[in-house]
Amino acid sequence: MTSSRSIGSTSRRALALVCLFVGLVAFARTADAKKRIVVLDFSGPKAEGYQTQVEGVIKKVGTMVSAQKWLDAADELGASKMSSKNITKIAGKLKVDGVVMGSVDRRGSRYFVHVKLRAGATGEQVAEVQLVVRGGKLSSSDLGEVKDQIGGAIASLEAPGAADEDEDVADEPKHKDKHKGKGKHKITDDDESSGDDEATASDDEDAKPKGKDKHKGFRGHDRTDDDVAEASDDEDADADAKPKGKAKGKHKGKAIDEDADVADDEDAKPKGKAKGKSKDRDEDASDEASSDDSDGDRDRVASRDDEASSDDDEAIGAEGELARDPHHRPFDALAGLSFTSRNLSFTTSPGLTNKPQGYKSGVPVTGVFVDADLYPLAFNGKNKSITRDLGLTVMFDRVLSINSQLQYTDMTGAKQTATLGTTEQHYAAGVIFRYALGKTPSDATIYASVRYNRSKFVIAKEQAPMGVTVDIPNTDYTYVDPGVAIRYPVNPKIAIVGGVRALIITNTGEMQQPDQYGAATVLGFDVDAGGDYMLDKAWFIHAGLKLSTIGFSFKGTGTLSNNRDGDATTTDVSAARDTYYGAVVTAGYLY
Numbered sequence: 001m002t003s004s005r006s007i008g009s010t011s012r013r014a015l016a017l018v019c020l021f022v023g024l025v026a027f028a029r030t031a032d033a034k035k036r037i038v039v040l041d042f043s044g045p046k047a048e049g050y051q052t053q054v055e056g057v058i059k060k061v062g063t064m065v066s067a068q069k070w071l072d073a074a075d076e077l078g079a080s081k082m083s084s085k086n087i088t089k090i091a092g093k094l095k096v097d098g099v100v101m102g103s104v105d106r107r108g109s110r111y112f113v114h115v116k117l118r119a120g121a122t123g124e125q126v127a128e129v130q131l132v133v134r135g136g137k138l139s140s141s142d143l144g145e146v147k148d149q150i151g152g153a154i155a156s157l158e159a160p161g162a163a164d165e166d167e168d169v170a171d172e173p174k175h176k177d178k179h180k181g182k183g184k185h186k187i188t189d190d191d192e193s194s195g196d197d198e199a200t201a202s203d204d205e206d207a208k209p210k211g212k213d214k215h216k217g218f219r220g221h222d223r224t225d226d227d228v229a230e231a232s233d234d235e236d237a238d239a240d241a242k243p244k245g246k247a248k249g250k251h252k253g254k255a256i257d258e259d260a261d262v263a264d265d266e267d268a269k270p271k272g273k274a275k276g277k278s279k280d281r282d283e284d285a286s287d288e289a290s291s292d293d294s295d296g297d298r299d300r301v302a303s304r305d306d307e308a309s310s311d312d313d314e315a316i317g318a319e320g321e322l323a324r325d326p327h328h329r330p331f332d333a334l335a336g337l338s339f340t341s342r343n344l345s346f347t348t349s350p351g352l353t354n355k356p357q358g359y360k361s362g363v364p365v366t367g368v369f370v371d372a373d374l375y376p377l378a379f380n381g382k383n384k385s386i387t388r389d390l391g392l393t394v395m396f397d398r399v400l401s402i403n404s405q406l407q408y409t410d411m412t413g414a415k416q417t418a419t420l421g422t423t424e425q426h427y428a429a430g431v432i433f434r435y436a437l438g439k440t441p442s443d444a445t446i447y448a449s450v451r452y453n454r455s456k457f458v459i460a461k462e463q464a465p466m467g468v469t470v471d472i473p474n475t476d477y478t479y480v481d482p483g484v485a486i487r488y489p490v491n492p493k494i495a496i497v498g499g500v501r502a503l504i505i506t507n508t509g510e511m512q513q514p515d516q517y518g519a520a521t522v523l524g525f526d527v528d529a530g531g532d533y534m535l536d537k538a539w540f541i542h543a544g545l546k547l548s549t550i551g552f553s554f555k556g557t558g559t560l561s562n563n564r565d566g567d568a569t570t571t572d573v574s575a576a577r578d579t580y581y582g583a584v585v586t587a588g589y590l591y
Helices: 007-032 047-061 067-077 084-094 140-155 163-171 189-193 195-206 225-233 235-240 279-310 319-324
Strands: 035-039 062-065 098-107 110-119 125-133 212-215 246-251 254-256 331-348 365-374 390-399 403-409 415-436 445-459 475-480 483-489 494-509 520-534 539-554 573-590
Touching (some): 035 047, 035 067, 035 140, 047 098, 047 110, 047 140, 098 140, 110 140, 331 539, 390 445
Antiparallel strands (some): 110 125, 246 254, 390 415, 415 445, 445 475, 445 483, 475 494
């Protein structure tokens, strides 16, 4: 039997494949299509930097449309005010799905960043986020919140309709559309078309406070330097203040009347002059609207400020903010290089010829240095008790390579030098407590700590030539070092640090053994001072100087302290001082 293939069947299969391909392409294009978003200029101190970071988030979820195109379209359409109706008109012309606006308010050392998203299809606000920042940059958690709140809302925006259709809908008063105006009264479509009854709505737009305030087109309220300074000096007064000035703005040389509070209430506003109402009543309605709206905005800012202050400035929106508070961060560490020299000297009786060998370093030796503080209970951002400031501290410092040179006279009377291997190392571990002298990052912090220490300097005496005595005792200090330190921020980038510790020594190694220098009274202390330079919120560079010194007062019971001249009844060596000094250069990390 001979088989054959149906031509009709093949054609249908080919057509089905073509349809499937076209469908997949259309689906892919639809899936890849991003919402068109315009970001208008932010207003307020440091606004440009915050805006740049927000735009970085918006670019990941949408397609950016130039703010200049929006302003040009606003001029062309005569839509200078940021009302819902005007936003819809401009968005329809440019095919923009959403508009992002932002403002920044400074309160002392904190910056309140307010970001809003308005839908191009309706002109109404669909999402907002308020952030409290301690510097010129938003943190990763801040940007994450912008992505979740603003970016998430962008994905669900509907495409804007044509501008003409929006105007037609706005002009047809078929039903009542309730909007809350600035004076807490309601505006309906009937009000817009009824002549005398539209007075209160019209005067919301026409009534202006009495002074001058700076505005820039669609940028919103841009505070002057005097305003910022006043806000910093008197937060409570600023929170209760009510704007009284007449808002003025400029856009390409044209004066634009713009409401300072358009970001909070920008619903449809009638354009005509109100009729049938007395001038006094009109002014009363306008004053009421301005006062109520101003009170609302100021109350929201004051509430946010009080919320930030109530938790001692550490829990700002999320637990992650705690890491950026220098007073209560859970962890910081630094690692780098140390450079150390040693000087061991003895005090002897006058005329003693058989003086003990001292130790004096030449070029400082290089070591690896690590220091870290951990506050386990500070990882919980809700913990406001004293336990968040109780932590653990560790330190490690070891010289990478060091040799000691011993000078001696051989049997022929010639001067010789022997090189002996040497180990120099210091480590410490203990508890630390910190106390902030204020509530802002510019305030100093006091640290109190107690550590257990082991510090040794050991010379390989077995490497000395035969018959040569090394009477420099190897030291292996064991001690605790209660101390205090301070960190004082000079500015947001630079901080000065310093501390002092008492060395309570319990063991010195060979130094106090009977065949060496015997019993002694031992006292010591160390000091350090340096500075931090912040590269960003997490990384910094630290450089500092250090000094540690231990003094011995011998009691004359050791062989090398009372029998160097052959007379054991006299003290030949009465004291010694062992001093280490140097510097550290490290990189640090804050969490």
